[in-house]
Amino acid sequence: MDKNYKVAIIGCGGISHMHAGWYVNEPRATITAIADIDEERLKAYGERYEVEKQYTDFIEMLQTEDIDLVSVCTRPKHHAPLVIEAAKHGVKGILSEKPMAENLGQAKAMLESCSQHGVKLAIDHQVRFSSPYQHAQEMIADGAIGDIFRIHGICGGGDLKDNATHTVDLMLYLYGDRPVSWVIGQIERIGTPTKYDLHSEDFAIGYFKFEDNARGIIESGNDTAPGYHHIYCYGTEGEIELAAPGGPGIRYRNQETGGEWATPELPSEITPVRDLINAIEEDREHRSSGHCGYATLELLMAIYESSRKRQRVRLPMEEMESPLTLMIEDGWV
Ligand SMILES: NC(=O)c1ccc[n+]([C@@H]2O[C@H](COP(=O)([O-])OP(=O)(O)OC[C@H]3O[C@@H](n4cnc5c(N)ncnc54)[C@H](O)[C@@H]3O)[C@@H](O)[C@H]2O)c1
Known part of the structure; x- marks a missing residue:
């Protein structure tokens, strides 16, 4: 099967390894690019998962690369700004870490942005x-x-x-x-x-x-x-x-x-990543959708x-x- 969903992971800390495992084991996805503001972490993560395209600026990554799926693996304060920015860049699906956001205002803005841009949003209540x-x-x-x-x-x-x-x-x-x-x-x-x-x-x-x-x-x-x-x-x-x-x-x-x-x-069991791709292909909500989050x-x-x-x-x-x-x-x- 073609690995046809190009993936970007933002934030290469603790939980991002779980996301990487899901993508590595998903025949329809390839980790194409990664971003972290910490250069050492970025480099080590890139080496571990064999990802050459590494960015310290996630916006530059989204502008440069043709990305289908984004994993947002940063701490909660960054979930809303990153999801909202990613949704503007033509991605098909976003899997963002829990808790959904710092407050309901941010969470609402995430839902609105993803709805406006036709992006499937999933929250990682895995x-x-x-x-x-x-x-x-x-x-x-x-x-x-x-x-x-x-x-x-x-x-x-x-x-x-x-x-x-x-x-x-x-x-x-x-x-x-x-x-x-x-x-x-x-x-x-x-x-x-x-x-x-x-x-x-x-x-x-x-x-x-x-x-x-x-x-x-x-x-x-x-x-x-x-x-x-x-x-x-x-x-x-x-x-x-x-x-x-x-x-x-x-x-x-x-x-x-x-x-x-x-x-x-x-x-x-299936993974949240597999369900995200299925949700995109079947045009339905993810099991752990943004609305559930x-x-x-x-x-x-x-x-x-x-x-x-x-x-x-x-x-x-x-x-x-x-x-x-x-x-x-x-x-x-
Ligand atoms: N689903 C789960 O079971 C589970 C388990 C653990 C943690 N989490 C969640 O995952 C999130 C991250 O937790 P963690 O332990 O991996 O944190 P962490 O601090 O280890 O990793 C966060 C990473 O994001 C990077 N980062 C920060 N701002 C950035 C930016 N603007 N652009 C790119 N990278 C940026 C940091 O440099 C760091 O490497 C939290 O929201 C946490 O609640 C979920």
């Missing part, structure tokens, strides 16, 4: 592509545990925007990316923690209602069960547990299993907003700045 979560999503959609009434997610490390963004994103994914009506939440911040150059918090809890009345609970921070993305889905006819501490990646029980826990056979960021921001306002926050969110930043600037936390 755990959506992990087979236990994919299988659980399919089981719930098929009614295997009846009507969902509660989904409880726990992210035992890091903050909402860094690690729990995956957990919240998975909770929305598992329930078919249904809209959320309101959120109530609280955060605790000790000292002045930051993560990836953004203000951060030590502990957070959020309780939310899906439009159909099902409820979600998210706990995040170091005082929760250790490990990531433990998710418990409760339905009228059964339960599914994902990554429960000490348990398998997935187990479920319903009438069919006689109420006993069972582990299902899992589907094979926006919904996830909105829920995270609503937890901060609820903590700031000390009340429930109805969605859609009106505040386009980060309420956490506003709280800190106001001297509240």
Whole structure:
């Protein structure tokens, strides 16, 4: 098969190696050019993945090279400006790192720019592509545990925007990316923690209602069960547990299993890159589209907003700045 999608990777730090692996293993893609402001990193990355076209200025790269797909692998403050710039340069798809942006205003501008230029935008909440979560999503959609009434997610490390963004994103994914009506939440911040150059918090809890009345609970921070993305889905006819501490990646029980826990056979996985190319070719949304990324960021921001306002926050969110930043600037936390 022709390697016909020419790829540029912007930001050659930690996470960019995961993206490079996806492209290297994708028969329809070739890493054509890379950009980083750090020349040493750029050179080492170029050598490792055999990419000769190396730029310290990503705009020059986009102007010079004929690029189809862009991976944005920089820290969150740069996601919006880079995605918006890349969308203007005739690319077909962009896979941008999580969290989608620093605030909802930036995320909205990313969606608008990609829509205006006909670019498929995907946010790298890649755990959506992990087979236990994919299988659980399919089981719930098929009614295997009846009507969902509660989904409880726990992210035992890091903050909402860094690690729990995956957990919240998975909770929305598992329930078919249904809209959320309101959120109530609280955060605790000790000292002045930051993560990836953004203000951060030590502990957070959020309780939310899906439009159909099902409820979600998210706990995040170091005082929760250790490990990531433990998710418990409760339905009228059964339960599914994902990554429960000490348990398998997935187990479920319903009438069919006689109420006993069972582990299902899992589907094979595809990568976010493969889904991006498929989404372009089939002219459909990516599994982790920009709109999904926006919904996830909105829920995270609503937890901060609820903590700031000390009340429930109805969605859609009106505040386009980060309420956490506003709280800190106001001297509240
Ligand atoms: N999806 C995941 O599971 C996952 C895991 C880890 C990190 N991340 C996310 O990936 C992002 C990057 O994290 P990281 O650990 O790789 O950070 P990093 O600091 O290691 O890498 C960022 C790179 O971007 C470069 N850069 C900065 N500004 C640039 C510009 N204008 N043009 C080109 N390059 C520029 C830096 O020099 C650096 O090499 C973060 O948003 C983080 O949340 C996602």
